[in-house]
Every structure is written in C-alpha cells, then in structure tokens.
Amino acid sequence: MRVQEWYDPIHKKVTHLSFYDLSPEYLITQYYGTYIGISTETKALKENIMLNEIDLKTMDFTRPVYLRKYGQFFAVKSIRWNAGDRYSEVELIKLD
Numbered sequence: 001m002r003v004q005e006w007y008d009p010i011h012k013k014v015t016h017l018s019f020y021d022l023s024p025e026y027l028i029t030q031y032y033g034t035y036i037g038i039s040t041e042t043k044a045l046k047e048n049i050m051l052n053e054i055d056l057k058t059m060d061f062t063r064p065v066y067l068r069k070y071g072q073f074f075a076v077k078s079i080r081w082n083a084g085d086r087y088s089e090v091e092l093i094k095l096d
Contacts, residue, residue, distance in 0.1 A: 043094035044077065048087040056081060056088075064095055 047067070056079065064073040074092035081088040 044091060045074075045094070046089055046091050049090045050086055051079070051081060051088040051090075065092070067092075070094075 059076070059079070061076050064075055066073050073095045075095055077091040077093050079088050079090050
C-alpha cells in the first residue's frame, strides 16, 4: 500500500492511497505462506490425553502445545471429549 500526499491549487492537502501491492498472489505469499505449508503438508495424529473440564474451558487453540513424547510442537485441531471418560481424543497437527 502506498500513500502519496500533494497540494492542490488552493493549497489544500490531498492524500491518495494506492493499493498497488494487494493482489491475491501477493497477499497469500506475504501473509499466508505458513498456513499454506501446513495445509498442503499436514502431518496429523491423534492422541488420547487426560483433560478435565477446566482444561477444556481454558484451552487456547491459537497456541501450540509441546508433547514431550515426540519432542515437538503441535497445533490442536480438535478435541473429542465425553463427560464420563478420563481421556479425550485430541487431533493434532505437527508444526515444523
């Protein structure tokens, strides 16, 4: 995005805003490249993890979780929880 300023004959300031670099290709590569990589090369797995109601209520899906078992970070895609079960089925996506 480019902002240009100049003065008209009456000496009033004129501001022109140009969206020259907002093509879909530019925006996708500039801001969504990581997401495209995740979606095209997903390495998903399911784990049974012990979660309670408080864990579920305070879960922040925007933050990755670290699993010591794998020594890596994962994004939580979904959680399947049943009130009577000790373990929840958590679907995870491996982050590189």
